[in-house]
Amino acid sequence: MTAAMDEQAAERSALRHALSELDARLADATLRGPGAHLRFEPWVERLRTPAAAFLRPDLERRLARHVDADDSFARDRIAHVLAGACGAAALPALLCARESDRNDDGDTLELTLLDLFSAWPEESIRLVLECLGSADPRTRRVGMWGVTVIDFGGARYFGLVADAASDPDPQVRADAMSTLSTIFGVGDPPRALAVLLTGARDLAPEVRRSAVSALGSSREEEVTDLLVSCAEDADRWVRFCTAWSLARRPGPTVRAALERLAADEDGDVRDAARTVMGLQVAPG
Structure with missing residues (x-):
């Protein structure tokens, strides 16, 4: 038993060291640029193990810091580590990261979330439905995104997104308009069209823009x-x-x-x- 404990302690020490090395490399601007994903891959993959789950609080703090700094590259490396180490337990922090950071930068935070949605569908839908019912409009927007990804085609949760078209926050309403113009709108085409027609007359210009753009295919x-x-x-x-x-x-x-x-x-x-x-x- 002592040998096993010593082995676990040694492994944890090695994982902490790997995280410190990843931190140092993420702080080195000269390592960014073309090919950076491959250069960082050995340290990221070293930490993507259930044995690193004990690092979850440290990883979540790093994730929040990189989101606050608008550093999408570092954010995505840490998010990928967190998902690999913690599985479904990483979902709340990753959904929060998407709430606070909505860069359309082509990086991999959303891909990491999609992998978790696929691996843990029941926990994922539970959490995104909680987001959709949040008092914070930013969180509701993340919830809407998650629902439309999980319920591809709007077979189960079309009504929730259609109802979001009456949300008090104009950006949530605008997101609903954009969503209903996608394949999600086939969940109830007549209602989707009615919602978009109403949205084109919304008091908020961002909602009208989204609705008018969405109506281009009708x-x-x-x-x-x-x-x-x-x-x-x-x-x-x-x-x-x-x-x-x-x-x-x-x-x-x-x-x-x-x-x-x-x-x-x-x-x-x-x-x-x-x-x-x-x-x-x-x-x-």
Whole structure:
């Protein structure tokens, strides 16, 4: 028994040393850049073992520090270690990291979360549903993302996302609009369309932008009529999104709306409308 305890103590000491070495390398800016993922892989993989689960508090503190510093590379290395060492127990910290850091930087935090969702589906859905019911809008946004990933196609939880379109926080509502334009919207297409039509009239411009963009793939006449009216929106980015969503729609009212947008006071709106007018299909 003493030999086993000595072996465990030696292994823990080696793992602490590996974490210290990883810290030192993450702090060395010269090791970043092309090929950095491969350079760090030996230290990351050394720590991705259940034997390193005792380091969970240390790893969670490091993860939070890198998120606060907006260091996505270090964040993702530590997140990957935490997931490998702790499994499902890493989910709360990783979901929190995504809440506080929403960089669209192409790195691997979301991939790490997806692996955990796949390995522990019941615990994952329990936690993301808790996030969706949080009092913090940032946490609700993470919960919505998690629900749409786990419930691909909206078969089980479509109603929760549709209800989020009435959330008091405009960014949560905007996320709901974007989500309903994806394959998740097939969970209830008529309700998804109704929610998007309402969203295009929301008081918050970020919600209107998301809804108008989402409606670009819908060809119903009522959608076209609404988009034509959105060409007069006070928000320039709504008008910009409107121009693109009017692409390849026939009819004189659409043409007239695009002509108004092509003479808009905003240069980005004008450029979008002129590009779209060049894509329009001639009648007949």
